């Protein structure tokens with residue numbers, strides 16, 4: 001076989017698969033309500049689009065520095081200082097083609113073949129695949145509803161071996177919406193320092209925190225943990241810029257320099273005029289971010305209450321991001337027209353066929369009892385979707 005073992009080893013993304021199927025059904029004229037997408041349903045704010053158009057008009061269409069323009073890296077430093085109490089120099093920042101690319105560079109920089117990378121489960125589907133691409137070993141630490149889907153210090157300690165190199169942290173979390181408190185992060189940081197671990201801290205959902213909660217960057221908890229942390233963030237979720245492909249990382253100079261070398265030879269710079277839009281996103285008015293988060297918060301309450309009212313579905317209220325992650329295991333073993341709902345995959349397939357509602361089964365996130373619903377869709381869709389799910393669940397025997 002000509003295909004490398006590395007490539008064969010990669011699992012397809014379950015999120016992309018379900019959204020693709022829902023899109024295809026829609027294209028065929030079927031009225032599908034999709035809770036699959038991991039992207040805000042709002043347009044990119046006008047001021048950001050205008051800044052990119054202006055850059056294009058002025059001929060800003062050539063290569064930039066691999067790590068991104070100095071102006072953008074400076075704007076990122078200002079943001080990290082202002083929002084996260086983190087001091088970095090522009091030389092410690094690398095801008096990449098989306099936060100996914102930033103994560104990839106970080107994993108490739110920190111992980112040698114055979115190194116173990118601790119991934120708290122439920123996890124975002126991409127983490128284990130990136131670790132496998134770097135020939136590292138993903139080590140899952142499973143958290144469930146009992147700890148709010150968060151790992152405890154004891155759980156972390158029991159997963160550490162002499163091969164452990166990195167901890168992947170994602171707060172607020174995709175898929176659970178869990179948000180780690182400062183106190184919880186302090187305990188994790190102490191372990192990371194004591195056990196000589198690096199932390200890759202994916203903070204892409206930092207703006208979506210509800211109920212008066214606050215996002216805390218683990219890197220802000222002291223100099224020692226800051227030196228061991230690669231902070232990952234981006235504009236895809238906060239500024240509804242998924243298609244612009246702007247993510248960034250902040251780290252110790254040596255780590256950033258290594259990430260730049262990898263990007264030098266794999267992708268070069270992120271799109272020049274996207275970077276101009278990103279500067280405006282970071283330095284311009286944040287009113288649109290506020291508006292989007294307020295709207296997500298309203299939807300969060302409606303979807304949590306609606307799903308919780310359906311017998312057999314247990315839906316904890318998430319503190320952040322734009323996903324709910326209900327447990328549907330009480331429905332396993334029930335039948336639909338003779339066919340048994342054996343697991344979350346079967347339940348998601350049943351919802352798509354019977355209710356024309358797309359949700360993502362939790363297996364791909366390391367949580368086979370759950371399904372993920374994104375509420376980055378209109379309130380009307382949420383209300384209609386809940387009615388459909390309730391009807392479909394009501395038909396199970």
Ligand SMILES: Cc1ncc(COP(=O)(O)O)c(C=O)c1O
Nearest residue numbers: 038098099100124174234236247
């Ligand atoms: C947890 C998490 N990290 C990173 C990303 C990647 O974001 P980007 O679109 O900037 O690559 C996503 C996107 O779904 C995500 O959910």
